[in-house]
Structures are given as C-alpha cells and as structure tokens.
Amino acid sequence: MKTSVIGYPRIGILRELKFASEKYFRSEIGAEELLQTAKELRKTHWLTQKNAGIDYISSNDFSHYDLVLDTAVMLGIIPKRYQELQLSELDTYFAMARGYQGDSGDVKALAMKKWFNTNYHYIVPEVEDDTKIRLSNDKLWKEYEQAGALGIETKPVVIGAYTMLKLCRYTGVKNETNFIEDMVAAYKALLDRCQKEAINWIQIEEPALVQDMTKEDIEVFHAVYDALLPYKKDVHILLQTYFGDVRDIYEDLLAMPFDGIGLDFLEGKETVALIEKYGFAKDKILFAGLVNGKNIWKNHYDKTLQVLEGLRQKEIQVVLSTSCSLLHVPYTLENEEKLAKEYLDHFAFAKEKLTELQEIGTLAEVKNYQDEEAYRKNQKFFTRKRDCDHDEVKERLSKVTKKDYVRVPKRSSRQQLQKEVLGLGDFPTTTIGSFPQTKDVKANRSAYRRGEITRQEYVDFNKKKIADCVKWQEDIGLDVLVHGEYERNDMVEYFGEALGGFLFTQKAWVQSYGTRCVKPPIIWGDVYRKSPITVEWSVYAQSLTKKPMKGMLTGPVTILNWSFPREDISIKESISQIALAIRDEVLDLEENGIRVIQIDEAALREKLPLRKSDWYREYLDFAIPAFRLTHSGVKPETQIHTHMCYSEFTDIIPAIDDMDADVITFEASRSDLLILDSLRENHFETEVGPGVYDIHSPRVPSVKEIVKAVRIMLQKIEKEKLWINPDCGLKTRGVAETDASLRNMVQAAKEIRS
Numbered sequence: 001m002k003t004s005v006i007g008y009p010r011i012g013i014l015r016e017l018k019f020a021s022e023k024y025f026r027s028e029i030g031a032e033e034l035l036q037t038a039k040e041l042r043k044t045h046w047l048t049q050k051n052a053g054i055d056y057i058s059s060n061d062f063s064h065y066d067l068v069l070d071t072a073v074m075l076g077i078i079p080k081r082y083q084e085l086q087l088s089e090l091d092t093y094f095a096m097a098r099g100y101q102g103d104s105g106d107v108k109a110l111a112m113k114k115w116f117n118t119n120y121h122y123i124v125p126e127v128e129d130d131t132k133i134r135l136s137n138d139k140l141w142k143e144y145e146q147a148g149a150l151g152i153e154t155k156p157v158v159i160g161a162y163t164m165l166k167l168c169r170y171t172g173v174k175n176e177t178n179f180i181e182d183m184v185a186a187y188k189a190l191l192d193r194c195q196k197e198a199i200n201w202i203q204i205e206e207p208a209l210v211q212d213m214t215k216e217d218i219e220v221f222h223a224v225y226d227a228l229l230p231y232k233k234d235v236h237i238l239l240q241t242y243f244g245d246v247r248d249i250y251e252d253l254l255a256m257p258f259d260g261i262g263l264d265f266l267e268g269k270e271t272v273a274l275i276e277k278y279g280f281a282k283d284k285i286l287f288a289g290l291v292n293g294k295n296i297w298k299n300h301y302d303k304t305l306q307v308l309e310g311l312r313q314k315e316i317q318v319v320l321s322t323s324c325s326l327l328h329v330p331y332t333l334e335n336e337e338k339l340a341k342e343y344l345d346h347f348a349f350a351k352e353k354l355t356e357l358q359e360i361g362t363l364a365e366v367k368n369y370q371d372e373e374a375y376r377k378n379q380k381f382f383t384r385k386r387d388c389d390h391d392e393v394k395e396r397l398s399k400v401t402k403k404d405y406v407r408v409p410k411r412s413s414r415q416q417l418q419k420e421v422l423g424l425g426d427f428p429t430t431t432i433g434s435f436p437q438t439k440d441v442k443a444n445r446s447a448y449r450r451g452e453i454t455r456q457e458y459v460d461f462n463k464k465k466i467a468d469c470v471k472w473q474e475d476i477g478l479d480v481l482v483h484g485e486y487e488r489n490d491m492v493e494y495f496g497e498a499l500g501g502f503l504f505t506q507k508a509w510v511q512s513y514g515t516r517c518v519k520p521p522i523i524w525g526d527v528y529r530k531s532p533i534t535v536e537w538s539v540y541a542q543s544l545t546k547k548p549m550k551g552m553l554t555g556p557v558t559i560l561n562w563s564f565p566r567e568d569i570s571i572k573e574s575i576s577q578i579a580l581a582i583r584d585e586v587l588d589l590e591e592n593g594i595r596v597i598q599i600d601e602a603a604l605r606e607k608l609p610l611r612k613s614d615w616y617r618e619y620l621d622f623a624i625p626a627f628r629l630t631h632s633g634v635k636p637e638t639q640i641h642t643h644m645c646y647s648e649f650t651d652i653i654p655a656i657d658d659m660d661a662d663v664i665t666f667e668a669s670r671s672d673l674l675i676l677d678s679l680r681e682n683h684f685e686t687e688v689g690p691g692v693y694d695i696h697s698p699r700v701p702s703v704k705e706i707v708k709a710v711r712i713m714l715q716k717i718e719k720e721k722l723w724i725n726p727d728c729g730l731k732t733r734g735v736a737e738t739d740a741s742l743r744n745m746v747q748a749a750k751e752i753r754s
C-alpha cells in the first residue's frame with residue numbers, strides 16, 4: 001500500500017530555522033545565509049521521508065513563518081501599508097508577520113489566529129477592496145525543483161481557495177464572494193503552471209471543510225471548484241482535509257473530478273460512517289489519514305489494519321496517510337536521552353511515524369499480518385499494562401460534589417469588596433505575568449538544570465531578579481505587580497514538571513508561531529500535585545512590596561491542551577485531575593497571603609470542537625467547571641484573574657463569564673474591538689483588561705495610541721470594570737522596549753484618569 005505524508009515539520013530538529021531567522025532579524029546574518037539554512041532543512045526533511053519509503057512526499061510545506069501567509073503572498077494579498085515600506089520580498093513578508101519599525105516606516109503585524117483546533121497560529125491575511133488577487137510568485141515551483149534535483153518527485157501543497165477565502169479578513173466593503181472570480185483565476189494559473197512543469201500530483205488543502213458548512217458555504221465551494229476543476233488537465237489533484245470529517249459536503253466531493261480525497265479518520269468522527277453510508281468513488285484514491293499527526297502515542301496497528309481491511313472489502317483504492325500535517329508533533333525520539341525506554345517505547349514522533357506508515361502499509365498487503373514481527377511487536381504495547389495509575393487521585397475525584405464547582409458569594413458582591421481590600425482605583429494597571437527572559441535568566445535555569453550551580457545559587461539569582469522586577473514595576477507605577485516568572489521556561493512545562501503524572505522530553509519542540517516553539521509535556525498517568533509549586537516565589541515577591549502581588553498559575557484546560565493527552569482515559573477525566581492539583585496550589589497561595597491569583601487559560605478556546613453543535617456537550621460542559629473547581633475554595637476578597645491570548649470568544653461569552661473569575665485579561669490589540677460590543681450585549685460581568693498593546697512585536701506603542709485604544713474601550717465598557725494591561729506576557733520581549741512600552745501604558749492610564 002502506498003503511503004503519504006501531508007506535511008513535515010520545518011523548524012529543524014534542533015530548531016535551526018528558528019535560530020537562523022532570529023539572527024536574521026537581529027541583522028547578524030544576511031538573507032543569503034537564512035535562505036541557505038532553509039534550503040538545507042528542506043533537503044533533510046525530504047531525504048528523511050524518502051529513506052523511510054514514503055511514496056507521496058510533500059513540497060512547499062516549508063515556510064519561513066506560516067503557510068497561510070505564504071499562500072496569501074503567493075496570491076498577491078499584501079496590504080498596501082506593507083507594500084509602501086518598499087522592502088525586499090523577504091522583508092515585506094516578515095513585516096506582515098512581525099510588524100516593522102525602522103527607517104522605512106512603522107507598521108504593526110497582521111493579526112494572528114489559532115490554526116483550527118491546534119496550538120499552531122497562522123497570520124490572518126487582509127484583503128482590501130482593491131487587492132488584486134493573482135498568482136504572484138514561484139515559491140511552490142522553486143521548492144518542487146529543489147526536491148526534483150535531489151531525485152525526489154514531490155506533491156507540492158497549497159492551501160485551497162475555499163479555506164483561504166474563509167480565513168482572510170476583508171477590510172473594505174467587499175466580502176469573500178467578491179473575490180471568488182479572481183481566486184479561481186489565480187488557482188487556474190497555478191494549475192497551468194503545474195501542467196507546464198509536468199507535476200503529477202498537487203495537494204490542495206481545504207481544512208475549512210471540516211467545520212459546519214452553511215448552504216452558502218457549499219455554494220462558495222462549488223463556485224470555486226466547479227470553475228477550477230475543468231482546467232486541471234494532467235495534474236492530479238488531491239483534495240486534502242484534516243482535523244475533522246466533511247459530513248456537510250462529502251457526497252458532493254465524491255461527484256467532483258478530484259483524483260484523490262484526503263480524509264481524517266482520527267478526528268473525523270463520522271468519516272467511517274460517511275463511507276459506510278455513501279461509499280467512495282471508484283475513480284478516486286482515498287488518502288486515509290490514520291496515523292495521528294497531532295498526538296505522539298504509537299499507532300495501534302491492529303485497529304488501523306482493521307479500518308484498512310474494511311476499506312479493502314469495499315474495493316476502495318487507498319493510500320495510507322497521516323491524519324494531518326506532522327507539523328504538530330516533534331521530530332524524533334532519537335534525541336531523547338533522558339526518558340527511559342519503557343516510556344519511549346510507547347511513543348512515535350514525526351520520524352517514527354514515517355516508519356509506522358511504512359510498516360502498516362506493508363502489513364496491509366499481507367494476508368495473515370497477525371503473524372508478522374512488526375505487528376506482534378506493536379501489539380505488545382497495547383496488551384500489557386502501563387504503569388500510570390495513582391489510586392488516590394481517582395478516589396479524590398470521585399468525592400467531588402456539585403458544590404465544589406461553585407464559588408460563594410456571587411461575583412457581583414465580591415467585586416466592590418475586592419477593590420477596597422486591594423486599594424484599587426479606576427483603571428488599574430497590571431501585566432500578564434512574565435517579564436523579559438533575558439540571557440542571564442535562561443542561563444541561570446539551564447545551569448541549574450545541568451547541575452552546574454546549587455539550588456541555593458539558582459534561587460538567589462531568581463530572587464535578585466524578582467527584587468529588581470518588583471522595583472522596576474514600582475518605578476514604572478504599575479498597580480498590581482507580578483514576580484516576573486523567571487523560574488519558568490514555559491507556562492505548561494513548568495507546572496507539568498511539578499505535578500505527578502507528566503513526562504518531559506528534551507528536544508521535542510513543536511512550532512507554535514513563527515520562530516516560537518513549545519515543548520509540550522506528555523500526560524502519562526493520573527495527575528496530582530506533589531508539593532507547593534509557586535508559593536515560595538510569590539510570597540517572596542509579595543514581601544518586597546505593599547502593592548498586591550499577583551500569584552501566577554496555569555489553568556487545567558491549558559495544561560491539558562498544551563500537553564500531549566492520554567488516549568486511554570477521557571479528556572474530561574484528565575482535566576478534572578489537573579484541576580484538583582491546581583486547586584491545592586490556589587489555596588496554598590491564599591493561605592500564604594497572596595490576594596490576587598491569576599489562573600491563565602491561554603488555550604481554553606483551542607480544543608473547542610470545530611463544529612458548533614459539539615461545543616458544549618463535548619467540551620465546555622466540563623472545561624468550564626474544571627476551571628471553577630480550581631478557585632471555588634477561596635475567600636470572597638481574594639481576586640481571581642484569568643488570561644486568554646486571543647479575543648475570539650464572542651460566540652462563547654456566557655461560558656467565559658461562567659468561569660466565574662473576577663477579572664479577565666485578553667488579547668485585543670491585534671484584532672478589532674468588536675468583542676467589546678458583544679461583551680456589553682451579553683451583560684458580561686467579569687472585569688476586563690482587553691490588552692492595550694501588542695506584545696508579539698518589538699514595536700513600542702505611543703502614549704497617544706494607547707489613550708486612543710482605551711477611549712474606544714471606554715465607549716463600550718463601564719469604567720469601573722476596565723483594566724489597563726499589555727495583551728500577553730512579556731517574556732519574549734527585550735528590556736528596553738518593555739520599559740518604554742509599560743511607561744507609556746502607565747502614562748496613558750494617568751491621562752485617562754484625569
């Protein structure tokens with residue numbers, strides 16, 4: 001059976017692309033060197049797949065920042081303000097991704113959003129009324145040729161017109177339907193060029209098909225492809241979907257002249273049922289997404305082979321594929337030197353998944369595959385018991401009652417009390433938690449990790465940093481302070497390490513956005529708190545100031561969503577276990593004099609099912625109560641904050657309010673402020689700090705611009721409820737820009753007050 005990979009990670013096993021890009025941003029290397037690094041990475045990735053025996057290998061899955069941005073640029077969707085900078089092609093691209101502040105001008109970055117239900121972020125393309133959508137560069141063919149020169153015939157990948165139309169923001173009066181015609185023409189030009197280059201297969205990705213589709217959406221899809229497909233000639237088109245099933249349009253797809261259809265059998269709950277009900281097309285190849293592109297557990301060959309057997313009996317032509325791009329899993333287990341084999345044996349990262357594809361593909365052709373060595377070896381991991389139970393956790397969870405999910409008294413009677421106790425006036429200023437993670441901070445942590453310094457030395461250094469940070473914040477004039485999070489590498493890894501039940505990798509990086517990578521922990525077993533985690537730092541920080549010091553925790557939903565979850569118990573059960581562990585920490589902080597506690601839920605929205613009809617039943621109905629369980633035990637005067645890294649929660653405002661936090665801070669500076677209208681319409685009760693400036697870019701916001709942002713907010717939010725803060729943590733920012741930005745922010749708050 002042939003095998004296919006939707007996409008491969010691109011940041012580099014040792015994050016080579018990240019480091020080269022960052023050097024380029026700091027002008028330490030030139031474009032040549034960056035492009036060379038990129039070229040070598042592509043080569044390595046193709047050869048790895050080739051050597052693993054993969055038949056359909058992708059090209060153009062490489063990106064310097066993001067694939068949606070690449071596609072936008074390919075289509076000429078570049079807002080005027082970036083064109084006017086008159087930078088090189090590469091720098092214009094980076095200006096859109098990261099903002100630009102320099103000799104040529106001062107422009108913010110485009111908005112960034114979560115890529116469907118993942119922790120990957122894409123850049124939101126902006127279409128202006130006079131944007132001329134047309135094929136505008138040849139990245140796709142250059143990369144195809146590069147692979148060709150290595151003797152590898154690839155299938156170039158590109159995000160499809162329908163998904164692009166859905167993801168773009170339209171800044172003028174026109175909307176997606178006004179651009180269909182140009183879009184079709186651009187993709188037609190793309191197909192023509194593929195025809196000219198004698199490209200055999202092209203993978204057109206349409207993940208937007210797995211979301212609920214209205215009648216109009218289906219019309220848009222037809223308008224695009226009914227116009228486009230007649231031009232495909234000899235080029236074979238694989239219509240690739242992932243992250244769910246295509247129940248709203250499956251029958252239509254079968255009837256359309258695609259040569260291959262890629263379906264997700266893992267997250268696509270109805271994929272098998274759709275095939276049962278409507279069959280598949282004789283003239284098409286089914287690219288069956290059965291090897292998980294999102295999670296790191298070994299594939300259970302027996303289950304996969306049964307699905308394949310079912311397809312074989314239906315006489316469907318099948319290519320075995322990943323469920324989505326392998327971008328969402330780390331590269332390889334090969335560099336994991338610390339984890340014991342008994343653990344590693346249960347996992348497969350990208351490279352190991354290539355082997356799985358190859359082995360399953362081979363087994364699928366063998367009649368008595370049960371006798372094969374590869375099968376037997378795999379089966380062993382699923383029949384023996386893993387050492388992952390912690391009985392006390394299960395018992396404690398079974399004793400949780402309804403009342404444990406409810407904080408008393410109700411929020412409206414807590415808010416005034418908290419203001420008085422904490423001595424907060426109008427428009428309190430605060431930050432989201434982390435302060436710049438400068439080189440010395442990282443060096444201190446890694447020296448401690450490597451055993452080069454003692455725990456005392458490590459602690460002393462951090463205490464000094466905390467003391468400086470507290471002084472710095474007092475000097476700036478912030479109202480609610482933070483300790484700076486110098487002890488944390490990552491907001492989830494840090495907590496995972498302190499909790500029982502988690503496993504950690506050394507090199508298992510996954511791209512989150514641009515050059516930013518995360519190293520998600522693995523939830524191996526039942527989760528519990530071993531001992532207090534943050535109390536020492538927060539108490540020390542509070543001892544240095546009279547102002548309220550905000551304790552800083554990560555919430556259960558985010559811990560779960562940014563980890564690789566178990567597949568043997570439900571998400572609900574895992575989240576509840578984590579909630580109890582965080583609850584212990586919340587109560588300890590309070591007990592030790594911390595009066596404001598922020599429980600970050602940066603990733604709450606992330607695992608929201610892509611189909612609205614599943615939102616509550618399959619997620620919010622347990623995720624929101626899990627958050628309440630963390631803080632329902634605190635006193636009325638203890639102020640609970642939460643933070644979210646985005647503002648797309650217009651559609652779940654009641655659920656967010658139902659978390660029963662006292663204050664929520666969120667990202668607003670990079671998106672329009674429409675969310676504020678919705679908050680008002682929904683009688684949102686939680687106090688709000690819609691970030692007044694964008695921390696994802698090094699740009700320093702002026703006082704004037706912040707005042708303006710706050711004035712707009714004030715038209716929509718009662719002044720008693722508005723907080724002034726940046727839109728996320730400051731850890732990725734430099735010291736100078738942080739200082740300047742925060743001073744401007746505090747100054748803006750002063751001007752507003754007066």
Ligand code: GLN
Pocket residue numbers: 432433434485491552600602643644645728729730731
């Ligand atoms: N408290 C965290 C920080 O400031 C929150 C980070 C986040 O929301 N991603 O870094």
Ligand code: ZN
Pocket residue numbers: 432602643644645646727728729
């Ligand atoms: Zn954030």
